[in-house]
Amino acid sequence: MAAVPVDNSVNNQRLEYRADIQPQPGDRIPSIPQPIYPYYPDEELKEIVNLAIRLQRPLLLEGEPGCGKSRLAHALVYEFSQRYKMNWPYQFWGIQSTHKAEDGFYTYDYVGRLQAAQLAAVNRQDENCDPGNREAFIEPGPLWKAFEETQYRTVVAIDEIDKAEPDLLNDLLTALEDYRFEVRDTNPRTWKQANEEALPIVLMASNQERELPPAFLRRCLYHYIEFPNRDRLVEIINARFGQPPAEVVTAAIDRFLVLREAMEEDKGEMEKKVSTSELIVWFEALIRYPAEEILKKLKAGLPHAGTLLKSRKDYNDYSKLWG
Secondary structure (H helix, E strand, C coil): CCCCCCCCCCCHHHCCCCCCCCCCCCEEECCEEEEECCCCCCHHHHHHHHHHHHHCCCEEEECCCCCCCCHHHHHHHHHHHHHCCCCCCEEEEECCCCCCHHHHHEEECHHHHHHHHHHHHCCCCCCCCCCCCHHHHEEECHHHHHHHCCCCCCEEEEECHHHCCHHHHHHHHHHHHHCEEEECCCCCCEEEECCHHHCCEEEEEECCCCCCCHHHHHCCEEEECCCCCHHHHHHHHHHHHCCCCHHHHHHHHHHHHHHHHHHHHHHCCCCCCCCHHHHHHHHHHHCCCCHHHHHHHHHHCCCCHHHCCCCHHHHHHHCCCCC
């Protein structure tokens, strides 16, 4: 990791995402299990992120699948970790269609409590599993953990929010608006309140698979991540792969953009087209060969088409585009 001046004066009210501290490709930090890569937001995206931080409102990010929505949270965590020389707190919640809002708050081990009750009934009670102690069977979720943070503003990434049912969205936004939620499985019921000095920074990503309720949208800030222009794609590839030969980058991106433009003409706005993440995978496959061989392959057609074309129709329509 690049050396960064130490700054121990963390001020949660004045946090600012600058995108001026970038990792080496594949860097790791303790709070994020995946490798971290450079992330280059435009000025508009940086501005809306910082507005979300200052206004303490969740930020809804939309854009094509593979455009880097979920990686933005990693960029924030990496930058804050490096700037303040600490393991900045991070929580992730990947929404599934079966989830309820409680899954982001906590899960309750009903089976474990039943087993503890059965053991207690035959005088074999485990002192660590008292069935009368309901809190012993609660497993905190990502939002519970973020609300428990007492010192730093946890970055919370909620992915594929558009898979959620309306009830989940309403319950979630109520919790994020008031920064508290009800714990219904304690007796009596209790409330979990976030620390006012360390309110979470919530980034939510949507692939636009379904419309989100107007009441949900009213409470969010919003940004659409546009597909990168050619110069930004060059920047992404150079940063990701450590400045590969310029002629290879130029030829690959030229071929990729021709493919994408053909898909845009045929598919229109809503159907899936090749994405930035697929460009990265494709280039990773290409650079296993010497530069001369890559250029020869690109001149002949679309090498490793299976990294870009993900259906039989797309393969038939576009793999021979340059034949």
